[in-house]
Amino acid sequence: MHSNTKEQNIYLAPMEDVSDFPFRQVLLKLGKPDVFFTEFVNVNGFTSKKGGSHVLHRLEKAQEQEPIVVQFWGNNPEKFVESAKKVKEFNFQGIDINLGCPVKKVMKVGCGSALIGNYDVVGEIVKSLQDLSLDLPLSVKTRIGVERFDEQWIAFLLRLNLDSVFVHGRTVKQIFSGNADWDAIAEVVKLRDVLSPGTKIIGNGDIKSVKQAMEFKEKYCVDGVMIGREVMKNPWVFSGRIPEKKERIETLLFHMKEMKKFVERFPDKGWSSIKKFYHGYLREDEELTSLRNELFEKTSLEESIASIPRT
Numbered sequence: 001m002h003s004n005t006k007e008q009n010i011y012l013a014p015m016e017d018v019s020d021f022p023f024r025q026v027l028l029k030l031g032k033p034d035v036f037f038t039e040f041v042n043v044n045g046f047t048s049k050k051g052g053s054h055v056l057h058r059l060e061k062a063q064e065q066e067p068i069v070v071q072f073w074g075n076n077p078e079k080f081v082e083s084a085k086k087v088k089e090f091n092f093q094g095i096d097i098n099l100g101c102p103v104k105k106v107m108k109v110g111c112g113s114a115l116i117g118n119y120d121v122v123g124e125i126v127k128s129l130q131d132l133s134l135d136l137p138l139s140v141k142t143r144i145g146v147e148r149f150d151e152q153w154i155a156f157l158l159r160l161n162l163d164s165v166f167v168h169g170r171t172v173k174q175i176f177s178g179n180a181d182w183d184a185i186a187e188v189v190k191l192r193d194v195l196s197p198g199t200k201i202i203g204n205g206d207i208k209s210v211k212q213a214m215e216f217k218e219k220y221c222v223d224g225v226m227i228g229r230e231v232m233k234n235p236w237v238f239s240g241r242i243p244e245k246k247e248r249i250e251t252l253l254f255h256m257k258e259m260k261k262f263v264e265r266f267p268d269k270g271w272s273s274i275k276k277f278y279h280g281y282l283r284e285d286e287e288l289t290s291l292r293n294e295l296f297e298k299t300s301l302e303e304s305i306a307s308i309p310r311t
Helices: 021-030 043-047 052-059 077-090 119-131 151-158 182-195 210-220 245-265 272-281 286-296 301-307
Strands: 010-012 036-042 068-073 095-099 138-145 164-171 200-204 224-227
Touching: 010 036, 021 245, 036 043, 036 052, 043 052, 043 068, 043 077, 068 077, 077 095, 077 119, 095 119, 119 138, 119 151, 138 151, 138 182, 151 164, 151 182, 164 182, 182 200, 182 210, 200 210, 210 224, 245 272, 245 286, 245 301, 272 286, 286 301
Parallel strands: 010 224, 036 068, 068 095, 095 138, 138 164, 164 200, 200 224
Antiparallel strands: none
């Protein structure tokens, strides 16, 4: 996955109800990243008899979406191993461990960002996966620290012989407030050069365009850049284009139809997450804003599709 940095500079961040199958299909039309990520996949749910079917939609992918990395979250090394074995048949191009999610319900159960500083558990998870010899790149996605840049934590991760470390330039305490600290990410690169020259560092935080991503790649000496929340505001971010009104409406309709097909196959998915994209598609003028407000009132996907004007 990480062998050719010229072709793999830009990554789509794993995001709940954002980096799902229907939206990845949209990005194939509009302009895609070099590497996709899935949504978060809970290892407890994936490996349970009752919950396994409820998370299958998170693992769905198309060959056209490759390379794509599956991201697991949890804190039980055995469940990570079981999940990695099960996911081998899905033919992902990498496995990533979530050490960066700051959402309370995730942290409350000792997962995501709550694992920052938990050296024993994280070390055991990584070693257990490496011992499987799955011949898949293994990475982690982390934040720079809990309340400040934690050099000791980053050094620990770099000594784990990972293929890549994805670094969000915010602390856990910041959640998504303030600015991402790219100077701290640059410090991670310097540590990498000393401790683990073979590990790739991918920076993440506040990237609003591919042009900015490439500028930051050069300025901060990272091996790649990950784009996250901006894709909700601007689904055209990877293409760099500014769409006309007609394309905005047509693309939303395409997204809705892709979601409809997907929900019919995976009812556990639910459709309402598409509302996260309304502001990204429907802005710039009063007509689009009015349509957006109308759509927020709809209570079914079928009703929403019927409300889209055909251009």
